[in-house]
Every structure is written in structure tokens, then in C-alpha cells.
Amino acid sequence: MRNGAGEARLKFIKPLEPVLVLEPPVSDDWLHEIKFDGFRVQLILDWAGARAFTKNGHDWSKRFWPVIGAAEKLPAKSFILDGEMIAPDPDGRPNFHQMHSRMAWNAELLAFVAFDILHLDGWDLRSLPAIERKAMLWDLVKPADGIIQYSQHVEGDGAEFYAAVDKMGLEGMVSKRRGSPYHSGPSDIWVKTKCxxxxxxxxxxxxxxxxxxxxxxxxxxxxxxxxxxxxxxxxxxxxxxxxxxxxxxxxxxxxxxxxxxxxxxxxxxxxxxxxxxxxxxxxxxxxxxxxx
CATH class of the missing domain: 2.40.50.140 (Nucleic acid-binding proteins)
Structure with a gap:
């Protein structure tokens, strides 16, 4: 439990929803990340502790209790992280078919892959460029190789990144304009390309x-x-x-x-x-x- 009981708690923010496209963007203005096959989750920390919300705003903190514990150990007083809860196989690939089983019986085998940060220690970061938000996210969660992970990205070369994702048998990719802010709801500043x-x-x-x-x-x-x-x-x-x-x-x-x-x-x-x-x-x- 954190101090500050008189302060308002941070509230769930409706997530940004990438638009589906059939071909990845190829200009250098885009960042590209793997599209992880799991449950979209927003991780919130404030003075009263951490909570985890689904993309529709339902509180699933009890189902994701090990991630909640890890979030409370990160070096910040408050934050809102956007990411994907996955059930990784031994090689790190997400296994969606294992999600429900692990939530029920082995939640410690889940992992939260953070790909954006919307709030940090009293500051609303949504107006900052995506590339700057990702740098701040990395500073918060590094080394990000445990139960809370970091979504790596590449800049440009969208077609080459897509070919690599397809070869690995992954679901697809998400591309984000490097200078874009964060807006709730559907937006073409993020696009997803599936294999x-x-x-x-x-x-x-x-x-x-x-x-x-x-x-x-x-x-x-x-x-x-x-x-x-x-x-x-x-x-x-x-x-x-x-x-x-x-x-x-x-x-x-x-x-x-x-x-x-x-x-x-x-x-x-x-x-x-x-x-x-x-x-x-x-x-x-x-x-x-x-x-x-």
C-alpha cells in the first residue's frame, strides 16, 4: 500500500485500437512491433497499489496477481501501461490456447508485454511522440526480461519486418507512427498487419x-x-x-x-x-x- 490516500486514484483509459490493413507501411516514419497473441491489458499503479484492466475496462487484477506484484516493484509511484498479457512458451512465443488454463491454475507462468506508457508519476504522457513514450517505458521496465517484458521495435523496413514475422509463424505485426500521440479508440496512427x-x-x-x-x-x-x-x-x-x-x-x-x-x-x-x-x-x- 502506498501513501497518498487523499489523492484520486488513476482511472482506466480506453485503449487505442489499431486499424487492420493488408499491407504493412513501408516509410521510415513508422515503428514496427510483433503483434502478441494474448489479452490486451492496461496496468495501472497508484498510491493504493496496482490493478490490471481488460480492454473493455474490467478489473482482472486477481487473475493476474503475479504481474500485479511485479508492477508494484517497478521504480515509480504511479503509471499507466498499455500492453498484452500472454502465455509464453519456453521459446518465448505467445500461446493463446494456454491463456485460460494459466489464468486459472498457473498465473505465475503469464507475462505482461508492455508496449506503451500513458502516465508516469503525475504526468500525462499521451501527447508525447510514440518514440519518446517508448524510451520512457524502457527506462521504467528494463531489463524487461521477466514477468513484465518490453515490446521491442524496429524503425522502417516494414516489408522486411513483416517477412520475418511471417517466417517465424507469428500472428502479425503492429506499426505505429513514430511521432504520433496516443488517442483512445480506433485510429490509423497505429495499424496492424496480419499474416x-x-x-x-x-x-x-x-x-x-x-x-x-x-x-x-x-x-x-x-x-x-x-x-x-x-x-x-x-x-x-x-x-x-x-x-x-x-x-x-x-x-x-x-x-x-x-x-x-x-x-x-x-x-x-x-x-x-x-x-x-x-x-x-x-x-x-x-x-x-x-x-x-
Whole structure:
């Protein structure tokens, strides 16, 4: 517990939300960081101790108790840090599938990767350039190789950084204008570029709307996985239309919005290109189909 009980406590600040782009920025005006696959978290320290908030402002301090303890040992009286809570594998890569298990049973195996600082010892830093905020963040959390880590960055060479992130099998990258302030809500002063995956999905049906390309309704492991644009040759499309089962009811567990699709006979596999790290298919296209 810290002194100053008469002072107002620091409040949660709505985080800046990067805009999704399909190609990384290439000018030297940008900083580039790895996009960590975890939970966006805001870490706040004031006179009453440290707290951890989700991106929607929910207090999850009890779930992240080891990080809370580490935050209270940092050399500052107060701060607000923006970052990502991750479940790192032994090689340091974030493993999103381990997040819930570790929060419940092994919270000491979580790590907080700090990538911005919004407040420090009574000063609101949001109007400062991003590159200056990162320098102040490093001074606070260094050596930043334990439970509270530092998000390293490179300046410029966005395409080269993207290629390296993709080769490592990571989810993607976040790029920030080096001179930008920090604004709450969506903003193109930060952009995220995700890497692509190609995989096989069960093609359940086709949804056609006037003026729009056909959308394939996909499943994986028997569960709805989203939709993908059917960017195929006319011959391949004709093969699909012949597989339509007239009057077939939609498979269970699908959103009501796609209940009017044309459902196909079982046994069609689609090869799909899609953005890595999304809970459902996004910006996805069907590359090929095969019939069993």
C-alpha cells in the first residue's frame, strides 16, 4: 500500500485500437512491433497499489496477481501501461490456447508485454511522440526480461519486418507512427498487419447475393468457422452448383444471418487462404475445392 490516500486514484483509459490493413507501411516514419497473441491489458499503479484492466475496462487484477506484484516493484509511484498479457512458451512465443488454463491454475507462468506508457508519476504522457513514450517505458521496465517484458521495435523496413514475422509463424505485426500521440479508440496512427494461412475446411454451403461475390460457408472439426469468397473458375463454380441439395436444412450451430444459404452435399473440402490468428475466417478466399 502506498501513501497518498487523499489523492484520486488513476482511472482506466480506453485503449487505442489499431486499424487492420493488408499491407504493412513501408516509410521510415513508422515503428514496427510483433503483434502478441494474448489479452490486451492496461496496468495501472497508484498510491493504493496496482490493478490490471481488460480492454473493455474490467478489473482482472486477481487473475493476474503475479504481474500485479511485479508492477508494484517497478521504480515509480504511479503509471499507466498499455500492453498484452500472454502465455509464453519456453521459446518465448505467445500461446493463446494456454491463456485460460494459466489464468486459472498457473498465473505465475503469464507475462505482461508492455508496449506503451500513458502516465508516469503525475504526468500525462499521451501527447508525447510514440518514440519518446517508448524510451520512457524502457527506462521504467528494463531489463524487461521477466514477468513484465518490453515490446521491442524496429524503425522502417516494414516489408522486411513483416517477412520475418511471417517466417517465424507469428500472428502479425503492429506499426505505429513514430511521432504520433496516443488517442483512445480506433485510429490509423497505429495499424496492424496480419499474416496469412492456407488450410482445409469443410464447405457446407454457398451464399449468393446480388452484386456480391459468392461466399462459401466453412466448418472445421464440425464447428462453424466463418465464410470465404469463392474466387474460383466458372468450371469449379458449376461443379459446386451441381452439389447443391435442394430443400436441405442448414447444419446446426450456424448464425441466423446465413440460414438462407444453398447447402451442399457432404464431402467437399475447400482450400482457403485466410488471416492468421482470427477466431473466425477473415478476408478469406477459396483457392480450390476437391470432392471425396
Amino acid at each position: 496469412w494461412e492456407i488450410g482445409d475446411f469443410e464447405l457446407l454451403g454457398i451464399k449468393r447475393e446480388p452484386g456480391k461475390p459468392p461466399q462459401g460457408i466453412m466448418a472445421r472439426g464440425g464447428k462453424y468457422a466463418g465464410s470465404a469468397t469463392v474466387a474460383l473458375t466458372s468450371e469449379m463454380r458449376e461443379r459446386l452448383w451441381h452439389r447443391v441439395r435442394k430443400g436441405r436444412a442448414p447444419p446446426p450451430g450456424l448464425p441466423k444471418a446465413i440460414s438462407k444459404a444453398e447447402w451442399l452435399k457432404p464431402g467437399i473440402t475447400a482450400r482457403v487462404r485466410y488471416l492468421r490468428g482470427e477466431p473466425k475466417l477473415r478476408h478469406a478466399t477459396v483457392q480450390d475445392v476437391r470432392e471425396e
